[in-house]
Each structure stands twice: as C-alpha cells, then as structure tokens.
Amino acid sequence: EIVLTQSPGTLSLSPGERGTLSCRASQSVSSSYLAWYQQKPGQAPRLLIYGASSRATGIPDRFSGSGSGTDFTLTISSLEPEDSAVYYCQHYGNSPRTFGQGTKLEIK
Amino acid sequence: QLQLQESGPGLVKPSETLSLTCTVSDGSISSSNYYWGWIRQPPGKGLEWIGSIYYSGSTYYNPSLKSRVTISVDTSKNHFSLKLTSVTAADTAVYYCARHQIYYVVQGAPPIPIYMDVWGKGTTVTVSS
Numbered sequence: 035e036i037v038l039t040q041s042p043g044t045l046s047l048s049p050g051e052r053g054t055l056s057c058r059a060s061q062s063v064s065s066s067y068l069a070w071y072q073q074k075p076g077q078a079p080r081l082l083i084y085g086a087s088s089r090a091t092g093i094p095d096r097f098s099g100s101g102s103g104t105d106f107t108l109t110i111s112s113l114e115p116e117d118s119a120v121y122y123c124q125h126y127g128n129s130p131r132t133f134g135q136g137t138k139l140e141i142k
Numbered sequence: 143q144l145q146l147q148e149s150g151p152g153l154v155k156p157s158e159t160l161s162l163t164c165t166v167s168d169g170s171i172s173s174s175n176y177y178w179g180w181i182r183q184p185p186g187k188g189l190e191w192i193g194s195i196y197y198s199g200s201t202y203y204n205p206s207l208k209s210r211v212t213i214s215v216d217t218s219k220n221h222f223s224l225k226l227t228s229v230t231a232a233d234t235a236v237y238y239c240a241r242h243q244i245y246y247v248v249q250g251a252p253p254i255p256i257y258m259d260v261w262g263k264g265t266t267v268t269v270s271s
Binding site: 035067069071077078079080081084085090091122124126129130131132133134135136 | 188189190191202203204205206238243255256257258259261262263264
C-alpha cells in the first residue's frame with residue numbers, strides 16, 4: 035500500500051500570497067497517477083488536479099500541480115479567501131487507492 | 143449535468159449491515175467510460191476509498207475492507223449500491239459516492255478506475271445501538 039504524507043499539516047497565509055502544499059509517497063507513483071482534491075467544510079471533495087499536473091474542468095489557473103515519482107506539489111499562485119479548505123492528494127496507480135491525511139489551508 | 147445522490151439509513155446498529163445506494167441522474171451508469179465508487183470520511187478525519195464498480199460488474203475493493211464490502215450495480219435503476227457487514231462504531235462516517243474516469247493500461251484489456259471527477263453530497267451514517 036502506498037502511504038501519502040502531506041505537509042505541512044496546516045498552512046496559514048494571506049490573500050495574494052503563494053501557497054505550496056507537498057505530498058510525498060512511500061513508493062513511486064506510477065505514471066504520475068496522482069490527484070489533488072479540495073474540500074470545504076460540509077462539502078464533498080472537488081477534483082482540482084489529475085495526472086499530477088492537469089487541471090480539472092473549471093479549475094482556475096492559479097492552481098497548478100507538479101512532481102513525479104514520490105514527490106508532488108500543489109501550488110496556488112495567488113491565494114483568494116475562497117481557497118480556505120483542506121487539500122488532499124490521492125494516488126490511483128494501484129490498489130488500494132489511498133489519500134494523504136490532508137493539509138488545512140487557512141487564509142488570514 | 144451528471145449528479146450523484148446517496149441514500150440509505152442514517153443509523154445502523156453494531157454488528158448489522160450498512161446499506162447505501164447512489165442514484166445517478168442526468169447520465170447513464172451503463173456508460174463504458176466510467177467506474178463508480180464509494181469513499182468514506184469519519185468525523186474530523188480524512189478520506190478512505192472503499193471500492194469501485196464498472197457497469198459490467200467488475201469491482202475493485204480496498205483490501206482493508208474487502209471481507210465486509212459488496213458493491214453492486216443495477217443498470218435498470220441507474221444506481222449502484224454499497225453493503226458493509228458487521229459494522230462497528232469505527233464505520234461511522236460520511237459516505238460519498240463518486241464517478242471515476244477510466245484508463246486502459248493495456249489495449250484490449252479492461253480499464254481501471256482512476257481519479258474521481260464527480261461526487262455526491264455525501265450521507266452521514268452513524269453506528270450506534
């Protein structure tokens with residue numbers, strides 16, 4: 035089973051700043067089968083990024099994903115107040131599909 | 143626009159079976175382009191993938207739950223279902239259904255479920271006597 039470790043646990047930044055969220059896998063994620071989801075309180079997760087770097091439909095271009103192998107990054111170039119949420123990475127290269135424990139992003 | 147809606151009892155007694163259904167609207171569960179999955183989230187915790195099913199009935203299960211989980215599909219009703227047996231308080235969670243995109247790893251072989259691009263709103267299930 036691939037274990038995904040996200041850091042930091044909590045990130046507190048101001049609007050307009052750049053946010054960098056990390057996801058590290060316990061073993062190589064094949065073919066960059068890595069997705070990022072955003073979850074706001076009381077809501078279902080929303081797909082942001084798939085294939086490590088492809089933005090999902092309707093996702094603003096301030097969200098970008100990068101990385102390969104065991105190290106992946108979600109970057110939010112200029113934070114907006116509505117970006118306050120918990121962000122999860124997930125791999126889907128083999129079974130079981132697992133999620134990271136999440137990074138809580140707070141906008142000051 | 144495709145919508146998913148979970149339904150089922152909000153309260154289940156310990157040792158009994160949790161049963162949920164996900165109804166697909168404005169889309170067909172019989173499409174060969176998607177898998178359909180279940181994910182859960184205990185209160186205040188992260189996400190756990192439970193399993194996924196293709197319209198043909200092919201399934202993938204999380205090994206940690208496999209002995210207790212059955213996912214089935216009913217194309218005539220355009221829904222798919224989750225059964226989780228012998229529940230305990232640890233099964234208390236919000237249960238989500240979702241649509242997976244698919245990928246053909248090997249041409250000619252069955253596809254695999256990949257990322258989840260459409261989610262239901264979720265339903266809370268509490269296990270308590």
